[in-house]
Amino acid sequence: MLTESLPFALETLRFPFPALAALAGRLPLGGGREVALASLLAARLALSVSTGEPLPPADRASRAAAAKVWLASLALPATTRVPFARCVESTTGTPLQVAGALRSLVAAAGAHLDGPSVQELEKLARQLAGT
Template identity: 90%
Template sequence: MLTEPLPYALETLRFPFPALAALAGRLPLGGGREVALASLLVARLAQGVAGGDTLPAAERASRAAGAKVWLASLALPATTRVPFARCVESTTGTPLQVAGALRSLVAAAGAHLDGPSVQELERLARQLAGS
């Protein structure tokens, strides 16, 4: 059995939010699924601010503008609509601002998400706060 990768083999890609994607796939159509999809979108946007993977400011602003339009089309619960919007807007700022917005989003939407999904968002918030 080989223990080291072959020199021509590609590095295995790892999707950073498997619990959020799995939750969105398994929930029935409606509010819960839309909260999970919106959380996945916000997590992907926030990841563009984290660590060495930082996207240019113009790209982050463009992504945030598109995400706002998409979020407006969702039937999100009233208590989560503002935290999602703030989180999307924060992705044009500093990692610390995004971490704070993610934490308030988890507090507002945590009841609609399962444990592993909440842990993924909290891990991302800790990563952003440490940046």
């Protein structure tokens, strides 16, 4: 058995939010699934701020604008619309701003998410806040 990686082998890809994706996949169509999908979108945008080489500000602004249009088409509960919009808008700012918006998103949408999904979002918020 080989324990070392081969010189030209690709690294194994790891999806950063498996619990959110699994939750969105198993929920029936409607509000709960759309909250899970919107949470996944917000988490992916937030992750682009925290990576070692973040996207340029112009690209982040473009992605945030497109995400806001997509969020407007979803049937989200009224109590979650503003936190989702703020979280997406915050991805054009600093990681600390995104962490705060992500925490308020978890507080608003947490009732629609399962435990592992909430943990993934909270872990990302801690990573963004630097704690």
